[in-house]
Amino acid sequence: MGTASSTLTQYDIEDVQEHCNNLFSQQEIVSLYKRFCQLDRSAKGFISADEFLSVPEFAMNPLSQRLLKMVDGLNFKDFVIFLSAFNPKASTPQKIELIFKVYDSDYNGKVSFQDIMEVLRDLSGSFMSDKQIEEVLIKVLEEAGYSKDSSLLLGDFVKILDHPGLKMEVEVPVD
Amino acid sequence: MSKLKSSDMELDFDRPNIEDYLSTDSIQEPSGKLRLRDLLDISPTLTEAGGAIVDASILSLSGDSFTRCFKSNPPEPWNWNVYLFPLWCLGVVVRYGILFPVRVLILTLGWMIFLSCYIPVHLLLKGHDKLRKKLERGLVELLCSFFVASWTGVVKYHGPRPSARPKQVFVANHTSMIDFIILEQMTAFAVIMQKHPGWVGLVQSTILESVGCIWFNRSEAKDREVVARKLREHVEGPDNNPLLIFPEGTCVNNHYTVMFKKGVFELGSTICPIAIKYNKIFVDAFWNSKKQSFTTHLLQLMTSWAVVCDVWYLEPQNMKPGETPIEFAERVREIISARAGIKKVPWDGYLKYSRPSPIHRERKQQAFAESVLRRLEDK
Numbered sequence: 001m002g003t004a005s006s007t008l009t010q011y012d013i014e015d016v017q018e019h020c021n022n023l024f025s026q027q028e029i030v031s032l033y034k035r036f037c038q039l040d041r042s043a044k045g046f047i048s049a050d051e052f053l054s055v056p057e058f059a060m061n062p063l064s065q066r067l068l069k070m071v072d073g074l075n076f077k078d079f080v081i082f083l084s085a086f087n088p089k090a091s092t093p094q095k096i097e098l099i100f101k102v103y104d105s106d107y108n109g110k111v112s113f114q115d116i117m118e119v120l121r122d123l124s125g126s127f128m129s130d131k132q133i134e135e136v137l138i139k140v141l142e143e144a145g146y147s148k149d150s151s152l153l154l155g156d157f158v159k160i161l162d163h164p165g166l167k168m169e170v171e172v173p174v175d
Numbered sequence: 176m177s178k179l180k181s182s183d184m185e186l187d188f189d190r191p192n193i194e195d196y197l198s199t200d201s202i203q204e205p206s207g208k209l210r211l212r213d214l215l216d217i218s219p220t221l222t223e224a225g226g227a228i229v230d231a232s233i234l235s236l237s238g239d240s241f242t243r244c245f246k247s248n249p250p251e252p253w254n255w256n257v258y259l260f261p262l263w264c265l266g267v268v269v270r271y272g273i274l275f276p277v278r279v280l281i282l283t284l285g286w287m288i289f290l291s292c293y294i295p296v297h298l299l300l301k302g303h304d305k306l307r308k309k310l311e312r313g314l315v316e317l318l319c320s321f322f323v324a325s326w327t328g329v330v331k332y333h334g335p336r337p338s339a340r341p342k343q344v345f346v347a348n349h350t351s352m353i354d355f356i357i358l359e360q361m362t363a364f365a366v367i368m369q370k371h372p373g374w375v376g377l378v379q380s381t382i383l384e385s386v387g388c389i390w391f392n393r394s395e396a397k398d399r400e401v402v403a404r405k406l407r408e409h410v411e412g413p414d415n416n417p418l419l420i421f422p423e424g425t426c427v428n429n430h431y432t433v434m435f436k437k438g439v440f441e442l443g444s445t446i447c448p449i450a451i452k453y454n455k456i457f458v459d460a461f462w463n464s465k466k467q468s469f470t471t472h473l474l475q476l477m478t479s480w481a482v483v484c485d486v487w488y489l490e491p492q493n494m495k496p497g498e499t500p501i502e503f504a505e506r507v508r509e510i511i512s513a514r515a516g517i518k519k520v521p522w523d524g525y526l527k528y529s530r531p532s533p534i535h536r537e538r539k540q541q542a543f544a545e546s547v548l549r550r551l552e553d554k
Contacts, residue, residue, distance in 0.1 A: 035229055039228075058224055063217065071228070086229075099217055102217060123540060124543050136548075137214065140214050161212055161216055168218040168222050170225040170229055171231055172231070
């Protein structure tokens with residue numbers, strides 16, 4: 001299923017389901033495939049950055065550029081695997097892992113002070129100066145026992161973010 | 176995909192605060208002392224992005240995303256079994272083999288009659304403007320009736336047509352260019368339209384000129400001032416045909432209305448709303464201009480059984496004291512949507528043609544920044 005075919009076979013569905021650890025039902029996978037084909041207008045087998053940006057709600061998201069780096073060029077199977085973090089049945093560590101990957105833009109397994117600064121810049125736009133962001137970040141880092149030079153690993157993220165209030169759930173519309 | 180030009184940004188000062196529509200309930204207003212966890216937790220923003228990617232319904236209070244307004248939903252195939260399939264085949268034969276040629280004949284006849292009357296009238300009565308205009312109006316109405324007949328248009332008109340008064344503008348929801356034809360067969364309106372290429376453009380520049388038409392070009396930002404001026408001039412001219420405007424600015428699939436552009440609501444005229452609803456059982460009248468040309472669209476209509484629709488002429492509205500043009504526009508949109516039984520969504524139709532402006536992102540960023548700075552103060 002490397003290139004887009006307009007039909008999704010039962011075998012493909014089961015294959016994708018297996019790869020996302022059965023988080024999505026077969027109906028949801030079919031629904032996601034319809035959505036994938038709707039976005040992949042030129043039927044290339046992957047969705048380009050431009051095609052993602054044609055969804056207005058995505059384009060206006062402050063983290064759209066960072067997310068684009070992660071989703072640009074994904075084939076359908078990887079698209080579903082990416083979205084599985086949003087499944088209500090996904091574990092909290094799996095969700096935190098997605099959050100970690102958004103911060104860790106160079107994929108070196110470490111999130112530095114600079115990485116966090118960049119995300120905060122995206123989120124606050126022109127409404128907070130770099131100085132303000134730095135001050136706030138240093139303050140909360142120190143209160144949590146880290147310093148400006150600390151590099152946070154996935155384990156740190158899990159420790160910091162794992163709490164029952166963390167919700168990152170999207171329901172796949174099924175016709 | 177064209178890049179967002181700076182001229183496109185002028186489009187957004189039209190619309191009311193979208194944040195009023197977008198649900199902030201999904202993002203709980205955080206409070207209390209700011210901790211590292213709060214700063215790092217980007218899950219709400221990611222959830223919005225994820226929802227956008229899968230087209231989930233969490234994104235707006237009305238529960239419908241932008242792309243749904245322009246989706247043509249093909250009806251469930253009903254010809255799937257051994258009894259229904261031959262019936263369907265028979266239907267195809269009747270539609271393409273009998274109805275279509277008859278309709279083409281009717282349309283050709285209509286054009287012939289129209290042209291043979293219009294051209295002489297237009298050339299010979301140059302001096303007698305009032306009479307000429309009256310005849311041309313009647314001829315255009317006639318031609319539109321022929322068009323409607325060529326799709327076996329069954330149009331039910333409801334409500335008293337408002338009598339012609341000065342400073343009156345008619346507004347309607349927009350599904351296809353045939354909206355114009357259906358309304359025009361009853362009353363020769365003047366319209367404001369996007370200039371189209373091909374034969375449609377030719378018709379626009381010749382015949383429609385005679386009923387009075389204002390052209391615009393969506394991609395020209397400066398165009399808006401020019402158009403606003405032309406609108407004002409037209410409405411104030413006593414001899415001009417009543418103006419018909421589709422304030423959505425684009426064709427929508429007749430299940431939703433997108434936001435009305437405020438331009439016509441600022442003129443200080445009486446607004447006469449018209450609601451149009453097509454019956455999808457017979458044909459889906461939505462013209463997806465990105466997917467098919469107008470010619471293809473017409474051919475599709477001419478090979479269907481019928482175009483059945485309801486047209487409601489609604490009570491004329493005036494701007495209430497203390498109401499802004501945007502509020503007025505939304506109030507009229509509510510009247511039309513309620514009458515036609517379709518949903519309102521908070522999207523700007525022009526998003527079909529250009530990217531959303533940075534303003535939306537900026538509003539989110541501002542909310543985030545203010546929340547962080549505020550909580551920093553909390554001890």
